[in-house]
Amino acid sequence: MNFEEHAAKTLVLQPAGIPIPRGIQVTSAAEAAEAAAQIGPCVVKAQVPTGKRGKAGGIKLANTPAEAEQVASQILGMRIGDYKVERLLIEEQAKIAREFYAAVLFDAAARQPLILFSTEGGMDIEEIAAEKPDAIRRLLVDINNVPRARDIAAMLKGLDLGEAQPQIAQIIDQLYAAFRSRDAELLEINPLALLADGRVVALDCKFVLDDAAIYRQPDIAAGGAANAMTDLEARGAAAGLKLIQLDGNVGVLANGAGLTMTTMDVISHYGGRPANFLEIGGEAYTKSEIALDLVLSNPGVKSLVINFCGAFARTDVMAEGVVKAWAKLKPKVPVFFSIHGTGEDEAVALVRRELGIEPYDFMEDAVQAAVKAAQ
């Protein structure tokens, strides 16, 4: 789950003791003017859970309330990436002396939390990694421990941070504590700025909450940003199903992410275009009824492949759901089945008996038939 900047700063950084600039979140140009009157010279920042806001024109300076109002009216309603700007953060302008980068994330290969720090703040970490890989300092942390002061000092050694060093070391410590206590997948401050007056302040923040841990972060989860979704994707999400609507015309209903991606690949291989990704793997295999409804509701669908390969997911249970939904939905597009694995005898018999359809022996044959039917 992604968080917008203001939510990340106030829900995660501030409670951890990390300094942030004074700021007020607003939803209209008039409110922006009011906020600017309180704050003084300010930065007007689009609040959307995606990067490149500055490049998209979503971050602008304003020195007076009138300017803030004008800039706010330009930014509100703007589209940045997949998102429409509906909120702005009016934040005090900072006199920046230097910009740093600090983050905690998990290192998949080391299976440990990883602290990153760089003196090249302000750029994306991918850009820093590409252009100045030596400028990134790394510290792996034992999950059952906290980073030791001497390890942080060793990480920062030789970076010429001057009087900012103790503040930075403390912020890294606090950032790690927040990463742990808030079940972050990523907690990033970029830039972490040294101001002209000597203070070190988090000017921007990215916080991604581990989706698997939302259940134990109830107080902040409500502050998370909604993903940009089509209406159909939102219906899927409401049913607890991950649906990605694509621009093709061959619908896909398969169990498990791996098999679903493969079905999409085979559709493309035979010259077709998949209309969706939809995962009904794991425990979600019992949701095939609503899943069929979703894939058939996609307006672009001209044919449908139902590809079940049961391991944990029982094909007989999935086929039962499909048969149930079939009676209600009465699909108008041709549907091509391939069913194998756990429960296949019962599943194949059910589809034959109730739908009068003969499942294909090979998935590739079902896919080719569906691609042909969609043309």
Add this chain to the structure above:
Amino acid sequence: MIVRKKDRVVVLGITGKQGTFWTEKMIAYGTNVVAGINPKRAGESHIGVPIFATTAEAAAHVGADVAVMFIPPPMAREAAVSAAEAKVKTLVVLTEHIPAQDVMAIHAAAGKHGTRIVGPNTAGLVTPGEAFVGIMPAFVRSVFAPGRVGVISRSGSLGTLVCLNLTRAGIGQSAFIGIGGDPMLGTTTRDALEALDKDTGTDAIVIVGEIGGAMEEAAAEYAKTMNKPMVAFIAGAAAPPNKKMGHAGAIVTGTAGGYAGKRMALESAGVVVVDTPSQIAAAVAAGLGAGRSGGPIAARRH
């Protein structure tokens, strides 16, 4: 990580619906299930299996080589760490959606106690005709058959499809190693490849990869040192970028974790990469034939 008939298997969460269903399947297949764990029902027996309060108690009384977890995410960390503390050699973590920080704690405990984690979010391990641990349809005769080809897969459903295609082509399997769909795995593609390389019962290996992460690239490094024929299929060639495709690993950001890079890494290591799962069996047959006769595939390797 190749499960054997003699391995003493302990089932955590045996009394639940899925634990019961799959343990019955495992026992019927020939897996040596020696104990189940449920602190509230210690001393009882469930589907003919004695129940102990902890993995350590089971290990002390009946032995525990492999533990398999049918445990929901909020309890997974505690169960896995206690299994590692009981020093089981292999811990198969089937659970999906364990919080990442709990997964890190599980890996830390495993490292400390010398336990090999398979997973999380794996479908398990199958040695056709011998034993299976997890949630794979080992017992479906059209899918698995004993033989000499090892299969490594992140995904259970896709692994099932690949074994089905091999079996139909008359190619049996020496082992199926489900490594799991989580981003932080205890057993990587490379680890599984190394195990199958060293297994005298395995003549050729199929790698079923997925976009995302860097495991196929790391496996390719090891593959360069190998002589057994290898065939790979990588799912996600048609996946749109910057979209998470279910498995936490399956996201392509920029060029990292992309299909082209994985394919190139594997091919340059001498692995035959096929476009669709149906091409795997023929490629394996060709590799085995060429391996024996020193044909073109063997020649491409060092």
